[in-house]
Amino acid sequence: MPDLAIETHGLTKRFRSQLAVDGIDLAVPHGSVFGFLGPNGSGKTTTIRMLLGLVAANAGDARVLGADMPRHVDVVLPRVGALVEGPAFSPYLSGEANLRRFDAADRHAPRGTRNARVAEALDRVGLSHAARKKVHAYSLGMKQRLGIANALLMRRELLVLDEPTNGLDPQGTREVRALIRSFADDGTTVFVSSHLLAEVEQVCTHVGVMSAGRLVAQGTLDEFRDEGEARVLVRTPDAALAREVLARVLEARAGADHPVSRPSAADAAGDDDPDGSVTARLGATPPEVVVAALVEAGVRVRGFETVHADLEQRFVELTGEGFDVVQ
Numbered sequence: 577m578p579d580l581a582i583e584t585h586g587l588t589k590r591f592r593s594q595l596a597v598d599g600i601d602l603a604v605p606h607g608s609v610f611g612f613l614g615p616n617g618s619g620k621t622t623t624i625r626m627l628l629g630l631v632a633a634n635a636g637d638a639r640v641l642g643a644d645m646p647r648h649v650d651v652v653l654p655r656v657g658a659l660v661e662g663p664a665f666s667p668y669l670s671g672e673a674n675l676r677r678f679d680a681a682d683r684h685a686p687r688g689t690r691n692a693r694v695a696e697a698l699d700r701v702g703l704s705h706a707a708r709k710k711v712h713a714y715s716l717g718m719k720q721r722l723g724i725a726n727a728l729l730m731r732r733e734l735l736v737l738d739e740p741t742n743g744l745d746p747q748g749t750r751e752v753r754a755l756i757r758s759f760a761d762d763g764t765t766v767f768v769s770s771h772l773l774a775e776v777e778q779v780c781t782h783v784g785v786m787s788a789g790r791l792v793a794q795g796t797l798d799e800f801r802d803e804g805e806a807r808v809l810v811r812t813p814d815a816a817l818a819r820e821v822l823a824r825v826l827e828a829r830a831g832a833d834h835p836v837s838r839p840s841a842a843d844a845a846g847d848d849d850p851d852g853s854v855t856a857r858l859g860a861t862p863p864e865v866v867v868a869a870l871v872e873a874g875v876r877v878r879g880f881e882t883v884h885a886d887l888e889q890r891f892v893e894l895t896g897e898g899f900d901v902v903q
């Protein structure tokens with residue numbers, strides 16, 4: 577049994593007739609960067625609010641850092657840094673003054689080191705230069721970073737970030753990704769929700785996918801990749817012959833092993849591109865069988881690789897919806 581930073585069983589939230597979160601069983605390992613993915617309205621924020629004790633569940637239970645929530649909210653929350661829909665910053669105070677106020681409200685934060693803590697948090701999110709600027713003059717991205725700085729004031733075992741790159745430009749998004757990596761390097765578990773696939777793919781070790789209130793899949797990023805449909809890509813000057821061989825060998829193997837998922841010959845033949853590349857669905861056929869058949873038939877194989885369906889395709893399969901892709 578892995579050591580879990582977040583664990584839920586049958587966690588459920590209903591808003592009148594709407595089931596916003598439908599009996600989810602989350603398992604977030606300690607030390608992971610867990611990407612909590614799903615289209616808008618799939619229940620991510622509601623789940624996060626339940627985990628932090630901000631909204632009560634209708635059924636099920638949640639353990640955060642080993643303690644039941646919301647029963648042990650007083651013990652758990654000081655160990656968790658959270659960015660949920662941005663804290664309410666006072667627009668007419670500077671970023672620095674806002675952080676000092678939040679720090680002062682935390683009874684676990686020693687007063688004597690407050691200034692140093694605030695300066696370090698601002699530095700970590702790249703806002704030192706704007707520390708004295710009033711928050712109403714901050715861009716959306718700067719406000720978002722201030723929210724992250726707020727979550728960083730104290731050293732945390734778990735960071736929960738709800739859509740931390742909302743409103744950020746590509747440069748800001750990259751910076752947040754780098755920050756997430758640096759938290760992970762410090763051993764902090766990071767639970768980060770997103771509807772932006774590229775964010776998750778680049779920083780996460782694990783993912784969970786929400787669709788219409790249900791957790792439709794979770795696991796390591798590698799497991800996700802492996803579950804995607806495998807294809808072969810053959811580079812050869814003998815594209816026509818390669819197509820024939822692929823159709824034959826993949827058809828034969830699929831017929832023997834997997835009659836249900838048997839690809840048609842046309843599918844197996846796949847696309848052909850002008851540089852002499854041919855791709856085909858691999859199914860359950862071992863790639864070495866394909867290589868042997870190609871070589872035996874006299875196809876001059878100049879390149880051969882197996883590629884999995886990318887994560888985007890995988891998520892579309894799981895959720896029936898596309899995800900926004902970072903431009």
Ligand SMILES: Nc1ncnc2c1ncn2[C@@H]1O[C@H](COP(=O)(O)OP(=O)(O)OP(=O)(O)O)[C@@H](O)[C@H]1O
Nearest residue numbers: 591594596614615616617618619620621622623771
């Ligand atoms: N306070 C509320 N009252 C009524 N319905 C709500 C409330 N909060 C959320 N919902 C509904 O619950 C569903 C899940 O919402 P939630 O905000 O958790 O999704 P989300 O995945 O975080 O979406 P987004 O990415 O848009 O923030 C939505 O249909 C939403 O309209």
